[in-house]
Amino acid sequence: xxxxxxxxxxxxxxxxxxxxxxxxxxxxxxxxxxxxxxxxxxxxxxxxxxxxxxxxxxxxxxxxxxxxxxxxxxxxxxxxxxxxxxxxxxxxxxxxxxxxxxxxxxxxxxxxxxxxxxxxxxxxxxxxxxxxxxxxxxxxxxxxxxxxxxxxxxxxxxxxxxxxxxxxxxxxxxxxxxxxxxxxxxxxxxxxxxxxxxxxxxxxxxxxxxxxxxxxxxxxxxxxxxxxxxxxxxxxxxxxxxxxxxxxxxxxxxxxxxxxxxxxxxxxxxxxxxxxxxxxxxxxxxxxxxxxxxxxxxxxxxxxxxxxxxxxxxxxxxxxxxxxxxxxxxxxxxxxxxxxxxxxxxxxxxxxxxxxxxxxxxxxxxxxxxxxxxxxxxxxxxxxxxxxxxxxxxxxxxxxxxxxxxxx
RNA sequence: CGGGCCGUCGUAUACCGGUAGUACGCCUGCUUUGGGAGCAGGUAGAACUGGUUCGAUUCCAGUCGGCCCGACCA
Numbered sequence: 001x002x003x004x005x006x007x008x009x010x011x012x013x014x015x016x017x018x019x020x021x022x023x024x025x026x027x028x029x030x031x032x033x034x035x036x037x038x039x040x041x042x043x044x045x046x047x048x049x050x051x052x053x054x055x056x057x058x059x060x061x062x063x064x065x066x067x068x069x070x071x072x073x074x075x076x077x078x079x080x081x082x083x084x085x086x087x088x089x090x091x092x093x094x095x096x097x098x099x100x101x102x103x104x105x106x107x108x109x110x111x112x113x114x115x116x117x118x119x120x121x122x123x124x125x126x127x128x129x130x131x132x133x134x135x136x137x138x139x140x141x142x143x144x145x146x147x148x149x150x151x152x153x154x155x156x157x158x159x160x161x162x163x164x165x166x167x168x169x170x171x172x173x174x175x176x177x178x179x180x181x182x183x184x185x186x187x188x189x190x191x192x193x194x195x196x197x198x199x200x201x202x203x204x205x206x207x208x209x210x211x212x213x214x215x216x217x218x219x220x221x222x223x224x225x226x227x228x229x230x231x232x233x234x235x236x237x238x239x240x241x242x243x244x245x246x247x248x249x250x251x252x253x254x255x256x257x258x259x260x261x262x263x264x265x266x267x268x269x270x271x272x273x274x275x276x277x278x279x280x281x282x283x284x285x286x287x288x289x290x291x292x293x294x295x296x297x298x299x300x301x302x303x304x305x306x307x308x309x310x311x312x313x314x315x316x317x318x319x320x321x322x323x324x325x326x327x328x329x330x331x332x333x334x335x336x337x338x339x340x341x342x343x344x345x346x347x348x349x350x351x352x353x354x355x356x357x358x359x360x361x362x363x364x365x366x367x368x369x370x371x372x373x374x375x376x377x378x379x380x381x382x383x384x385x386x387x388x389x390x391x392x393x394x395x396x397x398x399x400x401x402x403x404x405x406x407x408x
Numbered sequence: 409c410g411g412g413c414c415g416u417c418g419u420a421u422a423c424c425g426g427u428a429g430u431a432c433g434c435c436u437g438c439u440u441u442g443g444g445a446g447c448a449g450g451u452a453g454a455a456c457u458g459g460u461u462c463g464a465u466u467c468c469a470g471u472c473g474g475c476c477c478g479a480c481c482a
Contacts, residue, residue, distance in 0.1 A: 012432060012444065013420050017475050037474065085482085092481080109482065143409065143480055151481085217481085261482080289482090327442060358443035365443090376442055385442090 001320065003350040003363075006030070008043050010363050020215055022299035023148025025311050029366050031319075038145025038153035045367065046298070048319040050156070053294045054135050056187045056316065057158050060180045064173070066131035066160055071110050071117070073137060077103035079112045083270040094139050106139040111289060114161050115267040122285060125165045125277050129173060133160035135294065147215050149299040150255060160290040165275060170286050174262060177290050181209055181258050188297055189305070189314030192257055195220055196230040196238075202264030205234065209258035209292075213303050216255035224250060255300050260290040311368030312389050320348040322406060323369035323389075325360045327376035329353065336375065336384060336399050343407035365389070373402060 008030030018024050018034075026032045031046035042050055058068065077095075080086035086095070086105070094106040107113070114132070122130060138157045145153050160177065164170040178194060185192035192209040199205045208231055210220050221244075222229040228245045230238055238244050265284040268274065274282045298317070305312045315321065322340060324347050326333035337349045348369060350360045357376070364372045374385040374394075384402050387394040397405075 009433085011419060015474095016420070017414075019475065034474090089482085111482080140481085144478090146476080256481095259482095263482090325442090329441090355441085356443085356445050357441055358445075360441095361443045363444085374442075378442065 001346075001348050003348055004352045006044065006348075008045065010366055018148065020146075020148040020150065020299075020303075021306055022150065022215075022302040025302055025306055025366070026149065026299070029311060029368070032149060038142060038151065040149050040152060040154075040295075042295075045319045049298055049313070049317050050294055052317045053188055053297055054158070057135065057184055057292060057294065060184045060187075061133050061158070061160060064131065064176050064180050066133050066162075068134060069132050070134050071107065071113055071136060073107050073139070075105050075107050075113055077105065079116050079271075080105065082116075083112055083267060085112065092140050092142070094141055107136070108138055108140045110134070110136070110159055111161070111263065111267050111287075112271065115271045115273050115287070118161075118163060118285070119271065119273050122163055122273065122275055124275055128163055128165040128275060128285065129169050131160060131162040131173065133158060133290075147217070147299070149295050150215065150303075151217070152295070155293060156295045158292040158294060162288045162290070163273075164286045164288075165277065165283070167286060170262065170288055174260065174288055177260055177288075178207055181260065181290070181292070184292065185209060185211075185257060185297075187316055189301055189316060190257060190297060191304075193220070193222065193226050193229045193254070195222075195254075196234055197259070198231075198233040199262065202262040202266065206259065206261045208256050210254035211257055211300050211304070212252050213255050213300065214253050215303055216253040218254050218256050219251060220254045221249045221251055223247065255296070255303070257297050257300055258290075258292040261288060263287040263289055306368070309362070310366035313368045313370060315370045318369050319367065320346040320369045321371065322347045323364040323367060323372045324349045325357075325364055325372060325374040325376075326351050327357050327360065327374065328379065332379075332381070333375040336373070336402070339399070339403050340406060343403055345403075345406045371406065 010030055011028045014024035014028050018027060026046065029045065030043055031049065033041040033043060035041060077086050089108065093108050096104055098104045122128065135156060135158045137154060139154050142151060142153050145151055162173050164173065182192065182194065190211050192211050195208040195210045197206045197208040210218060219232040220229055221235045223245055265286055268284040268287055273285045275285055277283050301314065301317060302311055305314065322345055324333055324337055326349060333349065337347050340347045350363065368389055370389050372387040372389060374387065379385060382399055383396050384399045385394050385396050386402055
């Protein structure tokens with residue numbers, strides 16, 4: 001990608017009304033654009049990051065045997081009346097009447113429509129277990145959007161739903177997904193803590209995945225080594241029942257990047273999702289749901305990985321692997337760009353004629369690709385300056401070595 | 409939804425009851441190129457409505473909008 005062709009440009013200063021680091025840096029770098037409170041456009045650079053996050057999620061979800069589908073955003077009232085949640089959700093769900101007079105809503109979660117859908121495809125114990133997921137936009141009329149892209153009214157969610165004939169199957173898959181979640185966050189570069197939370201519907205507890213950060217809106221209690229972590233909802237009841245480990249627990253703010261939840265038969269019973277068991281009896285399907293917010297994960301990565309000059313993306317989710325600063329504009333950078341591209345490395349080539357060296361370096365720091373390569377008049381023929389964004393000394397190496405190092 | 413702060417060119421800011429200025433951006437020309445270049449010229453702005461006033465961008469009220477704290481967040 002040539003920087004001269006990029007749709008967006010960077011801003012020298014952040015909008016004065018944004019205080020969250022993720023909003024300030026993502027806006028300055030041209031990753032996102034705020035339309036209104038809690039509603040952000042993802043610009044080309046932002047989409048590249050999101051797509052890398054989503055690819056990781058898909059790989060790990062597919063590895064559990066789950067299959068991707070794509071639900072509708074428009075939902076009808078009848079589905080929601082089956083569980084009584086049409087009225088119950090009226091504060092959070094965008095509801096309206098369409099031109100034909102039908103009560104319609106925008107999806108803020110998909111348990112009801114997904115359960116209804118599953119009735120068409122699950123009717124026997126032989127059809128179980130099954131798991132499907134989507135990466136979809138969700139709408140929630142949040143009373144207070146906040147913290148840049150961390151809490152919006154329109155946001156992406158990966159939601160996975162699993163269907164089981166018995167609890168043993170449910171518990172086994174639930175644990176499998178918990179492990180997949182830890183793997184996903186690790187690959188994204190987020191040190192997520194599996195956190196005991198209130199169970200709500202079916203089981204005593206659910207699991208949240210929390211990343212320590214001061215901008216987080218959750219409070220968690222944990223041992224120093226994080227071998228035990230619980231959220232504020234269950235802290236008191238664990239304390240009363242002696243469920244806490246010995247010793248002093250720390251209290252920290254954290255961002256919830258994922259949540260997994262056993263639903264039991266709440267939705268299957270309400271919507272008539274049953275299966276016929278071996279003995280011929282009709283039983284409700286046992287369900288669980290599992291969510292990750294890819295946009296929130298992206299914002300969390302920025303919160304954890306930046307300095308005063310800009311973002312420092314982990315290689316796994318960086319918009320480009322390499323930011324190639326071309327100060328010489330004599331064809332050498334272009335040859336390097338071609339070589340790197342052919343070897344499978346994503347390169348953002350700053351080929352601008354009218355930008356100063358300082359501006360190019362500043363933009364490279366701001367956009368935050370993990371490696372900056374510089375070709376300038378000072379650079380010897382056949383050499384290139386290699387500078388990791390995360391810090392450390394710049395080194396001048398042969399272009400061939402740079403290509404080899406980056407293609408690994 | 410309660411509380412607080414705030415709305416001035418695209419962005420960041422200044423000033424002022426009477427003419428809206430600066431920097432960056434953007435456009436033109438020339439000169440520049442290893443840490444946000446220089447010169448010259450140009451472009452573009454007071455959220456909306458009402459009130460006070462001879463006169464309001466400025467003061468007052470309402471509306472709309474943004475941020476922060478809290479409540480809320482299957």
